[in-house]
Amino acid sequence: MTAMTTARVPIPANGVDYRGKIVLAPMVRSGELPSRLLALKYGADLVWGPETVDRALIGTSRRVNPRNGIIEFTRGQGSIIYRIDPVREKGKLVFQIGTASPELAVEAAKLVAADVNGIDVNSGCPKPFSTSGGMGAALLRTPDKLVSILTALVDEVGKPFQIGISVKIRILETPEETKALVSRLVKTGITGLTVHCRTTPMRPRERAIRDQLRMVADVCHEAGVACVMNGDVTTRNEGLELMKEYGVDGAMIATSAEANSSCFRPEGGLLPWKDVVHAYLRICMETENRFGNTKYLLNMLIPSKEFHHSKSSKSYYDFCHVLGFDDLVPAALQVDEIMNLTHKSIFKNSAASQNQEPEGVDLSLPSQPTKQAVAV
Structure with a gap:
């Protein structure tokens, strides 16, 4: 008897059918x-x-x-x-x-x-x-x-x-x-x-x-x-x-x-990693996701040769700054305040207090060539 002709266990009203x-x-x-x-x-x-x-x-x-x-x-x-x-x-x-x-x-x-x-x-x-x-x-x-x-x-x-x-x-x-x-x-x-x-x-x-x-x-x-x-x-x-x-x-x-x-995706084919990371970061900020978990997943979503640009990040603003997601910066600043991450920011605080980028940190975007990459 095939699956199509066998009586199925009923799916409850609030449940979901795993078939298909x-x-x-x-x-x-x-x-x-x-x-x-x-x-x-x-x-x-x-x-x-x-x-x-x-x-x-x-x-x-x-x-x-x-x-x-x-x-x-x-x-x-x-x-x-x-x-x-x-x-x-x-x-x-x-x-x-x-x-x-x-x-x-x-x-x-x-x-x-x-x-x-x-x-x-x-x-x-x-x-x-x-x-x-x-x-x-x-x-x-x-x-x-x-x-x-x-x-x-x-x-x-x-x-x-x-x-x-x-x-x-x-x-x-x-x-x-x-x-x-x-x-x-x-x-x-x-x-x-x-x-x-x-x-x-x-x-x-x-x-x-x-x-x-x-x-x-x-x-x-x-x-x-x-x-x-x-x-x-x-x-x-x-x-x-x-x-x-x-x-x-x-x-x-x-x-x-x-x-x-x-x-x-039903249409097949993988999207570029940066598109996926942009969508992921937006969702993380919408949901006020724990920062440690966000960073853990970004380590998987961002290719290893690119992740060193983000490794020093300690706030959502830092990630958006390093990755060049300027459109997400307003939301990042807001969620950093809510989650008490603002004072931890590597880039925002250093720029504000010293009017320069922190020493020893590579701020170049992953898509831009640099003279010397930060060692990991």
Whole structure:
């Protein structure tokens, strides 16, 4: 029986169907709000937020930033744990949770359920910060616990909030082991399953293994569950081709989106890095993104041979100045004031106090030749 003729698990009223979608993968730091909005701008159909551990979310308060309308989940003196754009992410956001407990998963998921379109359980992350607590890929070794988590989320969060529950896994060592696991997971009431085509010990530099992919898709389809592939998908067009080749319903892009989010463009072809960086910086300032996270992502979006021009930047004004984004300078000055970055600026403060550019810092734009580049 094919996926077209199999009865599908119903998609809840506030949920989203993963079928036919090219989506942004959940990535720690690289999946924060500005990165998600950038992916959506260039054509991503859905976006996954970064894995958020249940205990980190429990105890937070929900507030709306009055300046930009962003929903913020905060704790303590305003430490922001998670942010959502209720306009641009409406109908497109899947919240990924890190958990090893049905009870904690439900408690945490209920806090965000009304603002997202799906809850996805991370059972594929191989990093110690996740597996050491029995979360992430560690759940692949405790299938009973994983089943209980998914079942609890479906019954206590998915049904009352009318959103879908899904899971992201990795392939196991043998097709038989993977099939046995997937066969159990698709019976829990989930609407989607993403399979990362690498085993737990494998790292991103190792080529994805797709030998088990069609089998996983078949098991999902027999249960009416959408199957999304992950691993070495680099562009929207490549994802669509792989979906046809392996019979899966959707494709997830990770590292390629970190380098250039225009990989989601339906028309194909990557935009110049400077165009993407301009769009990213604008979004970061609109959303008042934490500066450290902005700089981290810019380090990936800007080619390494060019990033040394921006390495000394300590404020949004600095970035706009160095990159030549004069049109963004007014917004940069404003957001620097809001985020208490003005006094940290390398370029603005030095120019104001000394009426000259700071010594030892290369202010030339990346597109302009210089006599001597700053060493990094």
